[in-house]
Amino acid sequence: MNFSRIMDKFYxxxxxxxxxxxxxxxxxxxxxxxxxxxxxxxxxxxxxxxRTSQNLESTLIPFLNQLCRNxxxxxxxxxxxxxxxxxxxxxxxIEIYKKSITGLECKDFYIRPSWIEPKDSKINILLEPSLAFxxxxxxSTFMSIEAVxxxxxxxxQNPTLLDVGCGSGILGLCAYKLGASVSLCDIDxxxxxxxxxxxxxxxxxxxxxxLGSLESLNRKYDIVVANIIASVIIEQAHNLLSSLNDNAFLxxxxxxxxxxxxxKDEFKLHLVEEKTxxxxxxxxxxxxx
Numbered sequence: 301m302n303f304s305r306i307m308d309k310f311y312x313x314x315x316x317x318x319x320x321x322x323x324x325x326x327x328x329x330x331x332x333x334x335x336x337x338x339x340x341x342x343x344x345x346x347x348x349x350x351r352t353s354q355n356l357e358s359t360l361i362p363f364l365n366q367l368c369r370n371x372x373x374x375x376x377x378x379x380x381x382x383x384x385x386x387x388x389x390x391x392x393x394i395e396i397y398k399k400s401i402t403g404l405e406c407k408d409f410y411i412r413p414s415w416i417e418p419k420d421s422k423i424n425i426l427l428e429p430s431l432a433f434x435x436x437x438x439x440s441t442f443m444s445i446e447a448v449x450x451x452x453x454x455x456x457q458n459p460t461l462l463d464v465g466c467g468s469g470i471l472g473l474c475a476y477k478l479g480a481s482v483s484l485c486d487i488d489x490x491x492x493x494x495x496x497x498x499x500x501x502x503x504x505x506x507x508x509x510x511l512g513s514l515e516s517l518n519r520k521y522d523i524v525v526a527n528i529i530a531s532v533i534i535e536q537a538h539n540l541l542s543s544l545n546d547n548a549f550l551x552x553x554x555x556x557x558x559x560x561x562x563x564k565d566e567f568k569l570h571l572v573e574e575k576t577x578x579x580x581x582x583x584x585x586x587x588x589x
Contacts, residue, residue, distance in 0.1 A: 310387050312355045316348040316364070318381040321371055322556055323529035325364070325381070332363055339438065341578060346556070357385055406442055407449045409474055423477050426501050427470060443575045443582035444527045444553040445474050450573070451523050451549040451584065452478045459522035460507075462543060464514060464536070469495030469506075471525055476504045480523065483508040514539035525551040530559035537566045544587040553582040 318325040326348055330337055333356060338349040350356070364381055371379040403412035403419070410422035418424040448471055452459060461475045466484035472495070476482045484495050484506060492511050499506050514536060524543050526533055533540070533552055544550055549572070555563055560581040564571070569585035576582075 309390055311390055312352050312385060312387055314350045314352075314356070314360070314383060314385045315342065316350065316381055316383045317342075317345050318348070318379070320377065320379050321375075322346050322348075323531050323554075323559065324371065325367070326529055327531060328367055329360070329364075332360060346579065355385070355387075404437055404442075406445045409445065409477070411470065425470070425473050425477065427468060427473075427498055428501075439577035439580040440527055440554045440582065441470065443577050443580065444471055444525060444551060447551045447553070447573075447575065447582055447584050448475050448523070448525060449478065451551065452480055455522050455549065460545075461523040461525065462521040464524065464526040464540065465491075465528040465532070466495050466509075467491050467527070469498045471527065472506070473498060473502055473504055475523070477502075481507045483519075483521070485510050485512060485514070487511070487513055514543060517543055519543070520545045521548060523549045523551070525553070527551075527553040530555045530563060533563060534566050541567070541569075541587075546587060548587045550585040550587065551582065552585070553580070555581045555583070557581050 316325065316329065326337065326339060329348060329350065333350065333352070335350060335352055340347050340349055361383065368379045368381060401413055403410055403416045405422065408423050409425055410419040411425045411427050412418065413428050414426060448461070452475060457479070459480050460483070461472065461480040462483045462485070463469070463472045464485055466472055466486045468491070469484060472482040472484050486492055486495070489511055492509060495509065496506070517539065521543055522545050524540060526536070526540060533555070540550060550567070550569060552563060552567070557576065557579050560583070563583060567585055570588045571583060572586050573584040574581065575584070
C-alpha cells in the first residue's frame with residue numbers, strides 16, 4: 301500500500317486555545333512548526349488553528365507545556381492551554397472551505413476569490429485564499445484596510461506605503477488601487493511569494509519587496525502599516541518609527557485589546573484614531589512635525 305498517497309489525501313487540524321498570552325503562543329507555534337497558522341474566534345474564545353500533513357501532537361504539545369511553565373514562572377500566574385486534533389480529508393476541506401468563503405466588502409473594495417463573481421460597483425480585488433495570512437475577513441485585517449483608506453485620503457497625492465509583515469499583500473493591494481506606491485516585506489518566504497502572485501493577478505505593481513524586516517532599512521515612507529502581533533510591534537518599535545517621513549501615518553494592528561496599553565506606552569506619536577472590532581485593536585498614529 302502506498303502510504304505517501306494516503307497522506308496526500310488527508311491532513312491534520314489542531315485547535316489550540318491558550319488561557320493567556322495569545323500572541324506569544326502564536327509566535328512560538330509559528331517558529332516551532334514553520335507553518336502558517338490561522339487565528340479565529342471559536343465559541344467566543346481566541347483559537348490558533350494549525351493544519352499540517354503530519355501529526356505534530358507528540359512534539360508540539362510537550363513544547364507548549366514547557367512554554368506554559370516558563371510563562372507561569374515569569375509572570376506569576378497559571379498559564380495553560382487546551383487543544384483538540386482531528387484528521388480530515390483534503391478534498392472535503394477544499395470544498396467545505398470554498399463554500400465557507402464569501403466575498404468581502406470593505407470601504408470601496410470587494411475582495412473575492414476566483415469562484416465568486418465581481419461587483420461592478422466596487423473596486424474588485426482578486427485574492428485566492430492560501431496559507432499566507434490576509435483575506436480581510438479577520439477583524440484586524442478588516443480594520444487595517446479601513447485605516448489604509450483613511451490615511452491615503454488624508455495624505456498627499458500618490459503617497460508611498462510600506463506594509464511590514466505583508467502576508468497575502470492585501471493591504472498593499474488596496475493601497476495601490478488608491479494610488480499609493482507600495483513596498484512590502486515579510487520574514488516568511490511563503491508570504492513574499494503569495495504577495496507577488498496576488499499583485500500579478502490584480503495587474504498591480506510592487507515598488508519594492510524583500511524577505512526580512514526593517515533592521516537595515518534606510519528609506520522613509522508616508523504610510524507604514526504593521527498588521528502583526530503586539531510583541532513584534534514592540535520589538536520593532538524603533539525601526540517602525542525610523543521608517544516614517546515627516547507627517548507620516550503609522551498603522552498598528554493585530555493587537556489584542558489586553559495589549560493595547562503596552563503599545564500606547566511604546567509609541568508617543570499623535571494618536572489619530574483607535575479602532576476596535578471583536579477583541580482586536582487598530583491604532584492610527586501621525587508623525588506630526
